[in-house]
Amino acid sequence: xxxxxxxxxxxxxxxxxxELEICGYGCSDHYYESDTLLHSFQVLAKLxxxxxxxxxxxxxxxxxxxxxVRYNCRVIFLNKKILLIRPKISLAxxxxxxxxxxxxxxxxxxxxxxxxxxxxxQEVTGQETVPFGDAVLATKDTCLxxxxxxxxxAPNSPHIEMGLDGVEIFTNSSGxxxxxxxxxxxxxxxxxxxxxxxxxxxxxxxxxxxxxRLYYDGCAMISVNGETVAQGSQFSLDDVEVLVAxxxxxxxxxxxxxxxxxxLAASKVNPYPRVKVNFALSCSDDVAVxxxxxxxxxxxxxxxxxxxxxxxWLWDYLRRSKQAGFLLPLSGGIDSSATACIVYSMCHxxxxxxxxxxxxxxxDARKIVNDETYVPEDPREFCKRIFTTCYMASENSSQDxxxxxxxxxxxxxxxxxxxxxxxxxKAIVGIFSMVxxxxxxxxxxxxxxxxxxxxQNVQARIRMVLAYLFAQLTLWTRGMPGGLLVxxxxxxxxxxxxxxxxxxxxxxxxxxxxxISKTDLKNFIQYxxxxxxxxxxxxxxxxxxxxxxxxxxxxxVAQTDEADMGMTYAELSIYGKLRKIAKxxxxxxxxxxxxxxxxxxxxxxxxxxxxxxxxxxxVNRHKMTTLTPSYHAENYSPDDNRxxxxxxxxxxxxxxxxxxxxxxxxxx
Numbered sequence: 241x242x243x244x245x246x247x248x249x250x251x252x253x254x255x256x257x258x259e260l261e262i263c264g265y266g267c268s269d270h271y272y273e274s275d276t277l278l279h280s281f282q283v284l285a286k287l288x289x290x291x292x293x294x295x296x297x298x299x300x301x302x303x304x305x306x307x308x309v310r311y312n313c314r315v316i317f318l319n320k321k322i323l324l325i326r327p328k329i330s331l332a333x334x335x336x337x338x339x340x341x342x343x344x345x346x347x348x349x350x351x352x353x354x355x356x357x358x359x360x361x362q363e364v365t366g367q368e369t370v371p372f373g374d375a376v377l378a379t380k381d382t383c384l385x386x387x388x389x390x391x392x393x394a395p396n397s398p399h400i401e402m403g404l405d406g407v408e409i410f411t412n413s414s415g416x417x418x419x420x421x422x423x424x425x426x427x428x429x430x431x432x433x434x435x436x437x438x439x440x441x442x443x444x445x446x447x448x449x450x451x452x453r454l455y456y457d458g459c460a461m462i463s464v465n466g467e468t469v470a471q472g473s474q475f476s477l478d479d480v481e482v483l484v485a486x487x488x489x490x491x492x493x494x495x496x497x498x499x500x501x502x503x504l505a506a507s508k509v510n511p512y513p514r515v516k517v518n519f520a521l522s523c524s525d526d527v528a529v530x531x532x533x534x535x536x537x538x539x540x541x542x543x544x545x546x547x548x549x550x551x552x553w554l555w556d557y558l559r560r561s562k563q564a565g566f567l568l569p570l571s572g573g574i575d576s577s578a579t580a581c582i583v584y585s586m587c588h589x590x591x592x593x594x595x596x597x598x599x600x601x602x603x604d605a606r607k608i609v610n611d612e613t614y615v616p617e618d619p620r621e622f623c624k625r626i627f628t629t630c631y632m633a634s635e636n637s638s639q640d641x642x643x644x645x646x647x648x649x650x651x652x653x654x655x656x657x658x659x660x661x662x663x664x665x666k667a668i669v670g671i672f673s674m675v676x677x678x679x680x681x682x683x684x685x686x687x688x689x690x691x692x693x694x695x696q697n698v699q700a701r702i703r704m705v706l707a708y709l710f711a712q713l714t715l716w717t718r719g720m721p722g723g724l725l726v727x728x729x730x731x732x733x734x735x736x737x738x739x740x741x742x743x744x745x746x747x748x749x750x751x752x753x754x755x756i757s758k759t760d761l762k763n764f765i766q767y768x769x770x771x772x773x774x775x776x777x778x779x780x781x782x783x784x785x786x787x788x789x790x791x792x793x794x795x796x797v798a799q800t801d802e803a804d805m806g807m808t809y810a811e812l813s814i815y816g817k818l819r820k821i822a823k824x825x826x827x828x829x830x831x832x833x834x835x836x837x838x839x840x841x842x843x844x845x846x847x848x849x850x851x852x853x854x855x856x857x858x859v860n861r862h863k864m865t866t867l868t869p870s871y872h873a874e875n876y877s878p879d880d881n882r883x884x885x886x887x888x889x890x891x892x893x894x895x896x897x898x899x900x901x902x903x904x905x906x907x908x
Contacts, residue, residue, distance in 0.1 A: 244292045253296055253519075254296065254409075254411075256411045256442055258413050259413045262280045262300055263279065263283075264450055269342070271303055271342035282360065285363075287317075288317060294319055297519065298317055298318070300315050300317075301388075304372075311328065311343055311344060312339060312388065313327050314326040316377065320364060320365055322370040323370075323515050324372075328343065350375075350512050351374060352373035352374070354371070356369055371513075375515050376407050376515070379517045381489065382522075383406050389414040392414075399433050402512060403502075404505050404509040405511055408440060409442070410433065410439055410442070411442050412444070414444065418549050418872075420542050420546070421542055427461065430463045436502075438495040440464045441462070443462075443463075447476070447481065449553045457474045458475070458476070459471070461483070465492065468534065468535055469532040470485045471483075474540060474545075474549075475545075478598060479600055491531075542764075543764045543767035546764045547771070550871045551588075552586075554750075558626075564724060565608065565628065566628070566727050568580055568729070569629075569703055569707050570630060570631055571641060572642065572644035572783075573641065573783070573785055574781070575730065577645075577780045580629060580648060581774065583654075583727070587627070587653075595617070609625045610722065620652065627652075628711075630707065630710055631645040631658050632707075642658070648780070652774065655714075661706065664706070669695070692790070696790065700744030701741060712724075725750065728747065728748030728750070729751060731756055732757050732816065732877055733813060734805075734812075735867060735878050736857065736878045737860065740863065746868060750869050751870040751871070752871050754871065755872050756871075756874065757809070757874065762781065769781070784801075786800050818832060818833075819857075821876050833846045833850060851898055858890035858891075858894070867881075869881070
């Protein structure tokens with residue numbers, strides 16, 4: 241309702257909202273429940289009755305059951321009368337989307353049936369039945385047609401035929417989530433839709449965390465004849481954002497007039513059923529009203545996207561989980577430092593929103609810090625209240641990483657704890673020695689690789705136990721109420737490779753960087769040095785990534801990530817994209833890489849690298865089943881829960897696939 245109020249106050253005559261907005265897009269298997277349908281209709285009844293929805297065509301999204309089949313629908317109404325229920329034709333079913341699990345596509349093109357309204361709606365509208373199906377609206381002055389999210393991305397988008405049939409305004413209600421470097425795709429699709437066919441295109445999208453790993457990234461827009469005239473924000477803490485534009489329908493008509501190929505196709509088009517609406521979107525005396533001019537779309541850089549998207553997602557998660565803040569094990573390396581910077585960016589966003597008069601953000605901040613008079617003005621001061629960082633040293637930690645973590649904590653303002661885990665590690669290993677009579681040793685002291693790995697794992701797992709203990713009780717020791725959410729900071733590449741201890745500090749409540757590559761995180765750190773003046777990050781950037789789980793040599797770190805993994809982070813990113821986005825198995829990946837790397841590797845070296853990656857990936861795939869929920873930012877994410885569905889017990893010899901590679905190497 242606030243959005244409809246704002247739209248009306250700005251003179252709008254048609255209001256479009258995002259996909260399935262009444263119940264929220266992320267209901268998942270709750271769509272199976274009749275309660276979800278019932279409560280959606282209850283909300284619809286309230287909207288129909290509200291004075292705010294009078295004299296403006298309202299287009300809202302909700303699930304509807306028609307003849308015992310569930311559809312993803314737009315319900316379009318005016319002045320307490322439902323004009324049309326338009327079911328979705330092309331359902332999104334790739335990547336994170338599972339719409340075919342809950343909904344059925346409407347497969348009857350240009351066909352309309354009678355929908356029998358439930359009693360709670362009949363009592364408001366006085367209608368028994370309303371049109372349900374693939375139709376368009378004919379007002380006194382123009383014709384409007386709806387697309388729903390995926391239909392814009394489909395090869396045979398409805399706007400093509402609708403535009404040929406004289407539809408001048410296309411509406412798109414979306415539930416589209418953020419992926420790094422992808423915002424331009426949506427903009428290009430909308431602008432190309434109206435560039436080829438003429439017309440006005442308005443797109444509304446969800447914004448925020450909807451209860452899972454995805455962040456819906458807004459970018460509402462209005463386009464005319466291939467040019468953007470209004471752009472909504474991609475990331476913000478505002479719950480409601482309204483985009484309004486005034487446009488001239490004659491511009492559409494004159495644009496179409498000289499596209500002869502369009503007009504020839506239009507003369508043969510199969511017409512859409514039209515629902516006549518006794519209402520106009522224009523006024524008779526609007527000659528002097530100025531229209532909106534084209535604008536240049538401003539895209540965020542990938543570093544800005546990392547700074548803003550996960551920060552907004554963290555804020556939504558924090559306020560909705562009703563916790564008092566975050567705890568982060570801060571190791572002094574790039575990954576945990578990047579996570580700390582995202583929390584600091586969130587604090588900036590909160591202070592900015594409050595400064596700009598966002599009363600909802602102020603109320604949420606006061607609840608989180610448990611102070612009804614508090615006003616967050618300084619990001620560092622707010623950070624101190626809601627963010628605890630913890631450096632967990634062992635005898636294998638260097639003084640360098642300790643100093644880096646401490647300095648970064650000072651610069652962002654977090655409440656910082658230094659502790660040492662050696663007593664706990666010795667106690668755990670002591671129990672093992674007491675029971676078995678054997679004491680494991682590191683490789684450098686003559687131990688086997690099995691002993692070496694087990695001793696590293698113990699340290700890593702102790703840190704997870706301590707992280708949760710401090711998250712639960714740190715505020716108690718400071719005389720403050722509430723608990724903290726534990727943040728993880730394993731990046732997308734090491735998750736793919738399995739370069740992490742199962743149930744170590746990668747195990748947390750949520751992970752804001754779990755879908756982001758090491759390469760992007762390095763660029764983000766550089767952005768934070770410049771944008772937030774965090775000079776502590778300079779030494780973090782220049783240090784080689786290390787787990788610091790093996791003994792130091794002369795006080796210096798001898799262990800590095802890339803040497804441990806047997807591959808570089810740059811190579812890992814390439815493997816990840818080929819495996820997931822290019823759908824490459826071992827043999828296909830080998831075939832692609834012998835060309836990509838022909839300047840730097842022989843076919844035999846490529847074969848060795850590909851085999852090593854797939855061996856390690858498959859040995860460690862079981863770790864993905866317990867991976868902390870991560871912000872989805874990359875299309876090569878190995879998230880086993882919703883996105884990247886694979887076995888987790890593999891034949892790790894890949895005997896057939898590797899034999900094919902070997903045969904090809906010999907042939908070359």
